[in-house]
Amino acid sequence: TSALPIYTQEEVTSHRSIEDGVWVTYKGGVYDITEFVAMHPGGDRIMLAAGGALEPFWSLYAVHNQEHVLEILSEYKVGEL
Ligand code: HEM
Numbered sequence: 001t002s003a004l005p006i007y008t009q010e011e012v013t014s015h016r017s018i019e020d021g022v023w024v025t026y027k028g029g030v031y032d033i034t035e036f037v038a039m040h041p042g043g044d045r046i047m048l049a050a051g052g053a054l055e056p057f058w059s060l061y062a063v064h065n066q067e068h069v070l071e072i073l074s075e076y077k078v079g080e081l
Helices: 009-013 041-048 056-060 067-076
Strands: 021-026 027-030 077-080
Touching: 009 021, 041 056
Parallel strands: none
Antiparallel strands: 021 027, 027 077
16 A cells, blocks of 8 residues: 655645646545646636545536546645544
C-alpha cells in the first residue's frame, strides 16, 4: 500500500489558482487537478470547487456520478486530508 502525504484543509485551500495549483478534496482524498482544468468538459465551472470539496458541486451536477469520472479524478490524487 502506498502512503500518500497527509495535507491540512489550509494547505488545500491555498491551492485555488492555475498559478498556485488547483487542489480539491473528495471523500478524504486530496487531488491536484491543475492539469485537468483546461480539459474539463464542463469548462471553467470546475474552478468553483478550487481549494475545497467536490461533493457539493457533484451533487448538483449528477453527470459526475459515473465510474469514468472517478477514474479521471483518481489519476490526480496527491494525498489525504
Ligand atoms: C462534465 C469531470 C468538477 C461541472 C464533466 C465530465 C467530466 C467531468 C469527465 C463529462 C462527463 C460526461 O459527459 O460523461 C470533472 C472532474 C472534476 C469536475 C474530474 C473535478 C476534479 C466540476 C465542478 C463543476 C462541474 C466543480 C461545477 C461547479 C460540470 C458540468 C458538466 C461537467 C456542468 C457538463 C458539461 C456538459 O456536458 O455540457 N465533468 N468535473 N464539474 N462538469 Fe465536471
